[in-house]
Amino acid sequence: xxxxxxxxxxxHKYEEFSHAIGKTEIMGKHYKMKYIxxxxxxxxxxxxxxxxxxxxxxxxxxxxxxxxxxxxxxSGFPGPYSSFVFQTIGNQGILDLMRDKERRSASFRxxxxxxxxxxxxxxxxxSQGVLETTQKGDMGFGYDPIxxxxxRDGTLCDKTYxxxxxxxxxxxxxxxxxxxxLIEYLSKE
Amino acid sequence: xxxxxxxxxxxHKYEEFSHAIGKTEIMGKHYKMKYIxxxxxxxxxxxxxxxxxxxxxxxxxxxxxxxxxxxxxxSGFPGPYSSFVFQTIGNQGILDLMRDKERRSASFRxxxxxxxxxxxxxxxxxSQGVLETTQKGDMGFGYDPIxxxxxRDGTLCDKTYxxxxxxxxxxxxxxxxxxxxLIEYLSKE
Numbered sequence: 001x002x003x004x005x006x007x008x009x010x011x012h013k014y015e016e017f018s019h020a021i022g023k024t025e026i027m028g029k030h031y032k033m034k035y036i037x038x039x040x041x042x043x044x045x046x047x048x049x050x051x052x053x054x055x056x057x058x059x060x061x062x063x064x065x066x067x068x069x070x071x072x073x074x075s076g077f078p079g080p081y082s083s084f085v086f087q088t089i090g091n092q093g094i095l096d097l098m099r100d101k102e103r104r105s106a107s108f109r110x111x112x113x114x115x116x117x118x119x120x121x122x123x124x125x126x127s128q129g130v131l132e133t134t135q136k137g138d139m140g141f142g143y144d145p146i147x148x149x150x151x152r153d154g155t156l157c158d159k160t161y162x163x164x165x166x167x168x169x170x171x172x173x174x175x176x177x178x179x180x181x182l183i184e185y186l187s188k189e
Numbered sequence: 190x191x192x193x194x195x196x197x198x199x200x201h202k203y204e205e206f207s208h209a210i211g212k213t214e215i216m217g218k219h220y221k222m223k224y225i226x227x228x229x230x231x232x233x234x235x236x237x238x239x240x241x242x243x244x245x246x247x248x249x250x251x252x253x254x255x256x257x258x259x260x261x262x263x264s265g266f267p268g269p270y271s272s273f274v275f276q277t278i279g280n281q282g283i284l285d286l287m288r289d290k291e292r293r294s295a296s297f298r299x300x301x302x303x304x305x306x307x308x309x310x311x312x313x314x315x316s317q318g319v320l321e322t323t324q325k326g327d328m329g330f331g332y333d334p335i336x337x338x339x340x341r342d343g344t345l346c347d348k349t350y351x352x353x354x355x356x357x358x359x360x361x362x363x364x365x366x367x368x369x370x371l372i373e374y375l376s377k378e
Contacts, residue, residue, distance in 0.1 A: 036227050036228070036229075036238075037227065037228040038225050038226065038227055038228065039225070039226040039227065039228055039235075039270075039273070040225075046228075049225075074277055074278050074282065075276070075277040075278070076277060077273075077274070077277035077278050077282070078277075079273075079277070080273075081228075081270045081273055081274075084228070084266075084268075084269075084270055085266070085270075087264070088263055088264040088265060088266035088267075088268070089263050089264070089266050089286060093263065093266070093286055096285055096286050096288065097278060097282055097285050097286060099285065099288075
């Protein structure tokens with residue numbers, strides 16, 4: 001396979017992608033572009049709608065990714081609108097909404113859609129965790145400073161995503177998991 | 190003009206529309222349907238994208254409406270995602286976000302798009318106001334119980350939207366104002 005374009009306006013996402021494929025023979029390319037997303041209840045639908053739209057004018061293979069965090073006690077908020085919510089109320093807004101809330105569970109979901117030039121393939125990853133009461137760490141992006149994931153051994157980590165360097169975040173994170181599946185698929189091709 | 194279809198899945202919006210056209214010769218019809226909306230920074234863009242999409246398969250004239258509330262101190266949140274945010278964190282979530290906030294100004298915006306079978310026409314209305322600290326009233330829908338509009342004389346009302354019967358809400362509200370412009374346009378036809 002030639003260079004695989006990852007179409008995203010988010011440099012942090014590309015960095016995680018780039019780090020993950022670094023150990024493989026896959027060559028990546030950052031195609032920095034915003035595209036129109038639909039409003040839908042799930043990020044899976046949002047991602048698939050975007051991919052089909054982009055494929056209508058992009059003949060080469062590409063991947064896109066959509067991700068979001070869903071907070072259980074807030075009925076899944078901010079979910080598919082995680083990006084907009086982050087840009088407006090930010091992590092402090094989430095902490096304000098979660099003040100006095102005992103149930104602090106949340107999950108991150110990442111959906112990669114690969115368009116191979118003919119068909120679409122979906123690769124998903126989830127990460128369960130809990131929300132911190134304050135922001136911790138300055139790595140990563142978005143909600144990383146308030147999300148504490150579970151480790152692979154099933155115990156809660158003692159760090160937020162933002163306190164983990166990329167290689168450790170990729171081992172645990174929703175995007176790390178979806179990337180692992182994407183890479184496994186591409187390596188078999 | 191024959192019956193004008195208002196395409197909306199929201200019965201409250203149709204009720205306000207129906208009330209407003211009640212005094213005119215315009216005949217309305219509720220076409221209860223959900224349609225795909227795009228994610229965009231403004232409700233004007235969301236509404237226009239929806240209208241063009243619906244017009245691609247709907248040959249008859251129709252109107253659609255999109256509206257949202259923007260809270261100044263929250264960078265415009267929830268804006269174009271007002272509906273989703275209401276369904277998840279609700280009015281209590283907004284009140285939690287606004288706890289301890291001194292600057293409580295917000296504005297509602299309503300955008301009607303009329304497709305006359307050939308062209309699109311946009312009618313907008315805005316309503317400035319402030320957010321209450323508790324929910325008051327049980328009329329209306331959505332954010333009505335926490336929004337106190339300014340009256341036409343420029344002073345702050347002593348009631349929330351949810352404490353006003355439809356005819357009074359329509360006199361002051363964002364949707365009342367956009368409806369007024371829509372009706373004025375249709376009456377001249």
